[in-house]
Amino acid sequence: xxxxxxxxxxxxxxxxxxxxxxxxxxxxxxxxxxxxxxxxxxxxxxxxxxxxxxxxxxxxxxxxxxxxxxxxxxxxxxxxxxxxxxxxxxxxxxxxxxxxxxxxxxxxxxxxxxxxxxxxxxxxxxxxxxxxxxxxxxxxxxxxxxxxxxxxxxxxxxxxxxxxxxxxxxxxxxxxxxxxxxxxxxxxxxxxxxxxxxxxxxxxxxxxxxxxxxxxxxxxxxxxxxxxxxxxxxxxxxxxxxxxxxxxxxxxxx
Numbered sequence: 263x264x265x266x267x268x269x270x271x272x273x274x275x276x277x278x279x280x281x282x283x284x285x286x287x288x289x290x291x292x293x294x295x296x297x298x299x300x301x302x303x304x305x306x307x308x309x310x311x312x313x314x315x316x317x318x319x320x321x322x323x324x325x326x327x328x329x330x331x332x333x334x335x336x337x338x339x340x341x342x343x344x345x346x347x348x349x350x351x352x353x354x355x356x357x358x359x360x361x362x363x364x365x366x367x368x369x370x371x372x373x374x375x376x377x378x379x380x381x382x383x384x385x386x387x388x389x390x391x392x393x394x395x396x397x398x399x400x401x402x403x404x405x406x407x408x409x410x411x412x413x414x415x416x417x418x419x420x421x422x423x424x425x426x427x428x429x430x431x432x433x434x435x436x437x438x439x440x441x442x443x444x445x446x447x448x449x450x451x452x453x454x455x456x457x458x459x460x461x462x463x464x465x466x467x468x469x470x471x472x473x474x475x476x477x478x479x480x481x482x483x484x485x486x487x488x489x490x491x492x493x494x495x496x497x498x499x500x501x502x503x504x505x506x507x508x509x510x511x512x513x514x515x516x
Contacts, residue, residue, distance in 0.1 A: 266334045268357065272364040274335035278327040279368030282320065282339050283468040288376055289319035290393035290458075313454045320459070321447030328439030336429070337439070340462040341365055342488040346422040346496030352429075362464075369468025377472045392473035395460045395484045400476045403455040407483065410457045414487035415494070417449045418461040422495025427503070460484040461491070 266274075295310045311319070328337035336353065338344045344361040347353035353361070373392070380386050394400070397410040405413075427433060428441040446461075453459045460466045466484035470477040 268360060271335040271357065272360045274331035275338060275361050275364040276368040276371075278331055278335070278337055278339040279365040279464050279468075280372045281327045282323040282462075283369045283372035283465050284376060285323035286316065286320035286465070287372070287393035287469050288379075290316045291376055291380055291391065293319075313451065316454065317447045317450035320450050321443040321445075323443075324446050325439050325443030328442060332429075332439060335361075337442075339365060339368075339464070340488075340492075341464055341485075342418050342462060342492030343422065343425055344492075345489055346426070346492040349493060349496030350426055350500045352426065365464035366467055369464040370471075371468075373468040373472045376469065388472055389475040390473065392469045392477075393458065394469050394473035394475070394477035395458045395466045396477060396480050397457060397483060400480060401456060402458055405456045411483060411487045413453050413456045414460055414484065415491040417453055417459075418488040418491025419495040419498065421445055421449060421461055422492050423499050426495070426499040430503075457484075461488050463488055 289311060293311045294313075294316050324337070324339065327339065331337055336347065338347060338353075338361060341362045344353060344358055344365070348355050348358050377388060377392065380388065380391070390400075397405060397407045401410060424445040425442055428438040449461055450459045453461075463485040466481055470481045470484075
């Protein structure tokens with residue numbers, strides 16, 4: 263069977279990252295907080311999907327698109343995953359820039375369309391309402407920069423370990439996307455209150471500039487911390503579970 267061309271891989275990464283940002287951030291923008299009135303108009307109650315629903319939405323975007331295009335690009339949809347894949351030998355280093363560019367472009371296109379749709383609601387203000395990541399006063403619960411960095415590094419490292427393990431040749435066949443999607447769901451359940459959950463620089467970039475309100479100035483954290491986590495995970499998995507071998511760039515993306 264012919265190996266997918268670089269253009270096909272980059273296209274798959276663009277579409278997959280678009281879907282992740284549009285589905286995940288879209289659920290947070292449009293569906294997380296919805297209030298309805300009782301029939302008598304005397305009380306209101308929450309009908310939005312909340313943190314749990316947003317967490318599931320991010321996981322579902324990965325599950326669905328990974329089944330669709332993992333056989334083409336490896337279904338990274340995340341610069342930190344691509345970095346970890348390259349470090350662990352699953353992705354040739356020469357393809358990393360193309361993956362990163364495709365992922366960021368996909369995220370930005372999704373962010374732009376989310377903003378266009380959101381502006382269809384009278385009175386909508388983009389500032390602080392585009393599901394951006396942040397720390398300090400821009401953290402959903404006010405967590406510090408240090409707390410956010412630790413959480414993002416740790417969770418991204420574990421995410422890489424799950425991704426590499428689930429796509430290992432020795433892993434049960436056909437369940438990789440499900441394991442990866444569930445891992446991302448769990449990560450969001452843990453860290454939405456901390457940083458609004460990044461673990462993905464392309465996801466953060468996709469909405470930061472449309473959100474404003476301090477998000478662009480804090481974006482460096484959501485590149486640096488996930489990339490460090492991706493590097494750590496990409497080193498740990500082959501070192502511990504592949505006989506200590508770190509075959510950088512020698513294998514095709516899983």
